[in-house]
Amino acid sequence: MSYAYLFKYIIIGDTGVGKSCLLLQFTDKRFRTDHDLTIGVEFGARLINIDNKQIKLQIWDTAGQESFRSITRSYYRGASGALLVYDISRRDTFNHLTRWLEEARQNANANMVIMLIGNKCDLDRREVTYEEGAQFARDHGLIFRETSAKTAQNVEEAFTQTARKIYENIQNNVYDLSSESSGIKVGMPPTGAGYQHGPPRLDGRQTGGCCN
Structure with a gap:
């Protein structure tokens, strides 16, 4: 299926706040209580519809551990949207938001x-x-929602509301769409080679931890 635009997202925040579970709930409509900790970066994608246009979201789920921060930083470049996640049951994850945002x-x-x-x-x-x-x-100056990856509350809305804002920015000519740094690609076939840019995907798994 063709699409009008491809938006690159990055999910950031402390380890254990549920970044991988949010991605899994959004892309696969399921929740895993035994989700492994992310090592490096994982990837997911899904098509959504905005203003009767097909938008493909290419989502990079990053590790929250300090030892992987240098890898994570390389994925900011060329991202049109970011989901900055904290855990409402752990104040330390909220206290670290300023550092993540900077x-x-x-x-x-x-x-x-x-x-x-x-x-x-x-x-x-x-x-x-x-x-x-x-x-x-x-x-x-951020958009805000509370979510539950376990019950799926507001998960769909979090990803689509971000996409809608990016789409509105496109209509207002905010981006240079000819530049890869915008994190947006125009009208490429979903199976076409070459639409994926940035560092290579790192696949490594470490057991332990769960996320809502």
Whole structure:
């Protein structure tokens, strides 16, 4: 199936906040309680429809561990959207958002759309209020949603709302679509070679940990 645009996303945030589970829920509509920790970078893709146009999302799920940060930084370049994820039941993951955001803005293009996600909102043991997340997003010019990768609450909306904002920016001529740094590709067939750019995918798995 052909598509009008391809948007490259990157998912960032501390380890264990549920980045891989959000990706799996969005691409495969399923949840795994035994999801392994990401080593390096993993990849997923899905077609969505915006304004009667097919948009392909190419999503890079990054490792949150400090030892992989140099790998993660290389994936910011050429990303049109980022999902910055924290765990509403772990305040430390919220406290680290400023560092993640600074890194994103240092390494990504200036027009990258960033969605702040408070994940695991199905849990009772909340340490970060909804208003705290919303206030952080307002202070830093981000879109904000709370999600649950386990129940799928707002997962679809988080990815599509980010895409809709990127699409609106295209209509307003915000991007230079001839540049790879925009993270956007125009009208290429989904099976065509050469649409995938950036560092090679790293496949390595480490057992342990789960995410909502």
